[in-house]
Amino acid sequence: xxxxxxxxxxxxxxxxxxxxxxxxxxxxxxxxxxxxxxxxxxxxxxxxxxxxxxxxxxxxxxxxxxxxxxxxxxxxxxxxxxxxxxxxxxxxxxxxxxxxxxxxxxxxxxxxxxxxxxxxxxxxxxxxxxxxxxxxxxxxxxxxxxxxxxxxxxxxxxxxxxxxxxxxxxxxxxxxxxxxxxxxxxxxxxxxxxxxxxxxxxxxxxxxxxxxxxxxxxxxxxxxxxxxxxxxxxxxxxxxxxxxxxxxxxxxxxxxxxxxxxxxxxxxxxxxxxxxxxxxxxxxxxxxxxxxxxxxxxxxxxxxxxxxxxxxxxxxxxxxxxxxxxxxxxxxxxxxxxxxxxxxxxxxxxxxxxxxxxxxxxxxxxxxxxxxxxxxxxxxxxxxxxxxxxx
Numbered sequence: 001x002x003x004x005x006x007x008x009x010x011x012x013x014x015x016x017x018x019x020x021x022x023x024x025x026x027x028x029x030x031x032x033x034x035x036x037x038x039x040x041x042x043x044x045x046x047x048x049x050x051x052x053x054x055x056x057x058x059x060x061x062x063x064x065x066x067x068x069x070x071x072x073x074x075x076x077x078x079x080x081x082x083x084x085x086x087x088x089x090x091x092x093x094x095x096x097x098x099x100x101x102x103x104x105x106x107x108x109x110x111x112x113x114x115x116x117x118x119x120x121x122x123x124x125x126x127x128x129x130x131x132x133x134x135x136x137x138x139x140x141x142x143x144x145x146x147x148x149x150x151x152x153x154x155x156x157x158x159x160x161x162x163x164x165x166x167x168x169x170x171x172x173x174x175x176x177x178x179x180x181x182x183x184x185x186x187x188x189x190x191x192x193x194x195x196x197x198x199x200x201x202x203x204x205x206x207x208x209x210x211x212x213x214x215x216x217x218x219x220x221x222x223x224x225x226x227x228x229x230x231x232x233x234x235x236x237x238x239x240x241x242x243x244x245x246x247x248x249x250x251x252x253x254x255x256x257x258x259x260x261x262x263x264x265x266x267x268x269x270x271x272x273x274x275x276x277x278x279x280x281x282x283x284x285x286x287x288x289x290x291x292x293x294x295x296x297x298x299x300x301x302x303x304x305x306x307x308x309x310x311x312x313x314x315x316x317x318x319x320x321x322x323x324x325x326x327x328x329x330x331x332x333x334x335x336x337x338x339x340x341x342x343x344x345x346x347x348x349x350x351x352x353x354x355x356x357x358x359x360x361x362x363x364x365x366x367x368x369x370x371x372x373x374x375x376x377x378x379x380x381x382x383x384x385x386x387x388x389x390x391x
Contacts, residue, residue: 007138009114011056011085011122012146014133014153019122023138024089025106025113031153032056032082034134035319036123038298041067043102047081047111048074050165050206051275051317053248054156056083056136057297060123065090068098069105075208079109080165080248083136085122089115112136130293131319156319157291161249162257162276165206166227173202173212173222197221198240198381203229203257205276206247210362215243218374220381228256231263241270241381244277246360251279251289251320258283265354270384272377273356275318278346281356282322285330285349292343295319296359299367302339303346303359307389311339312369314359321358322347335390346390353386 009023013034036058037046043064046057064086084106093101106113114136126132135149199221202212207224215222223237227247234242242264244257251258254276261284264271273281279289296316303314324334324344336346336357348355355377361370376390 008141009112009136009138010141010143010146011083011114011117012135012143012150013125014147014150015125015129016147017125018143018146019114019117021114021117023113024086024103024115025084026110027138028110028112029135029137029139030056030082030112031133031135031149033131033156033319034058034085034126035131035295035297036060036119036126037317038300039315040299042299044069044073044105045075045210046317047079047084047105048076049208049317050076050080051208051246051248052081053161053165053206054082054159055248056085056134057081058085058119058122058126059087060119063088063090065093065102067095068093069100069102070095070097071099072097075210076165079105079111081111084111084113085117085119085136086113086115087117087119089113112138126294131295156249158253159249160253162205162227162247162254165248167204167224168226170223170225170229173216173224175209175213175216198378199223199237200241200243200381201225201234201237201239202243203227203245203277205245205254205257205280207245208360208362211245211274214362214371214374218378220378227254229260231260234260234264235267239269241272241377243377244271244273244280244356246275246277246317248276249320250291251276251283254280265352268352270353270377270381271355272373272380275358275360278356278358279320279322281354282327282347285327285332287330288323288326289320290323292319292321296338296340301359303336303370304339305336305346305390306333307335308391313367314345314361314370315367316359318358348390349386351386353380353384355380355387355390
């Protein structure tokens, strides 16, 4: 690439810091919260994860794009991030499954990307000061204007981003491979010659496709519904279980789902929540949520399972959390804690078939330590009562 072909891009933070780099995506200007992710791989899953809606994501690993882009690896119907920040974007990619480069993918989807940024300095600033509002632009060169735009941008607190990513129609999900599953449904088949697949309703608050695949592989029939589906419509489906998905932004404005979850909990229908799902269930049980300083985003977060006393290395992506103290009157036990900061990572109801985790057991990208939770959900749905241990 010659100097004449280099296009400058700038990232400005609300605290007045401006980073200058090279444009590696589409031309444009994006305003969003700036955060960082510590994963070494999985950039395509990160780009398409609905939980990253309205965020500019900084990758801490030094070189991104080595294996190109593979259509099979997306987590939703499109790219969800508002911008992408890298130290270096690989000039070449090498992967027999890839159909295009990361740069071409960003351009095709209209996503502003910037490389040749000191991501170590940027990440350190976000660690010390917390995630900040920012502006990423290839069109505006005035630093003062960019900083002011960052200060004036909306941020995440108090905004309902779920409506931007949730499905608008009820649909069946049938993409998955049950042959991968080695849990209770296999034992059911061994005993009876066949297994009736329990039906679950999955609230799409920003549902990742790999979660849907894992639910199928765990032995469920899965019906995906919009996040604002009414209690009456859910009950008309006569589900054996309820799943509350991950999703973007602040959980407090998602009152329509919280109200429905409250009613479903009263019906004693087995329920499992992941990430935003934990936060919504937590609020339905009377808990409170708050914004983390810089969030948990990456494939290497250590979590202790208090039921088994084992440590799991987990994949995470969230900027809000449930206040554990606010759950003291909710008749729940804490099942998981984050070993980096002792924040709540999971709970289970003592008398109702309800549990939730803050991290991502579908593990893509990330390790497989927490995949047992889909088995646990299956066992709970079949039993119709809470589990003594999540293992």
